[in-house]
Amino acid sequence: MNIGRNHTTKSLVNPVKNINKSNVNPVYDAQTSLNSCNDLLSMFNKLSRYIESIKILFYEYSLGNISMVANILNLKTYETISIELTKLSASSIKYPKYEQLRQNYAYAIAGLYQSLLQNLRINELQNRLNSALDKASILDNPERLKEYIKSFKSAIFPDTSITIIKATIKPQYAEYIKLYGMPSGGVFDLNKLGEIMLRLGLS
Secondary structure (H helix, E strand, C coil), X not given: CHHHHHHHHHHHHHHHHHCCHHHCCHHHHHHHHHHHHHHHHHHHHHHHHHHHHHHHHHHHHHCCCHHHHHHHCCHHHHHHHHHHHHHCCCCCCCCHHHHHHHHHXXXXXXXXXXXXXXXXXXXXXXXXXXXHHHHHHHHHCHHHXXXXXXXXXXXXXXXXXXXXXXXXXXHHHHHHHXXXXXXXXXXXXXXHHHHHHHHCCCC
C-alpha cells in the first residue's frame, strides 16, 4: 500500500516539476508581448507628437531666423520642454531604443539653446567692439574729443541714487547646482533639470 501511495504521489508531483515555464500559458505570453508592443507604440506616438509641436524651432533656425528662435526658446520655454520630455521618459533597460531617441531630442534642444546663448554673447561682444571703435575714433576728431572730455568731466560725480538688488536663484537651479555643480557651457542638462522640477512640484 505504501508503494501504491508513493507511486500515486509521484505521478501527481513530477509532471508539475517537469513542465517548462515558457509553456505554462502561451496565450498569456502572447498577450503580454502584444501589450508591451502597444505600450511602446503609444510611447513613440506621444514623443512624435510632442517633437512635432516644437520642430518649428529647428526649422526656423535652419533658415537663419535666429532672433525669432531666441524669442521663442527663452529660459521659461526651455524649462517647459525639459519637464515635458522628462514626463515622456521610460526605463532605459526595458525600452533602450525609445530612451535613446528621447534623450537625443533632449540633447538637440540643449544644443540649440546653447547656440542661442553663444550667439547672444557674440552680439554683445560685437556691440562692445563697435563702442570701443567709436570711442577710439574720437581721437582723430578734435571737436568730438573736446565734447567727450567736457561730458566726461561733468559725469565724474553725478547725482545718483544707488539701489542694491538682492541676488536670488530659483530653487530648481539651486538644487541642480547642489547635486551636479555648475553645468559646462552654462546650459543645464534638460533631463536632469526636468527631473528636479517635477520632484519639486514646479511643473
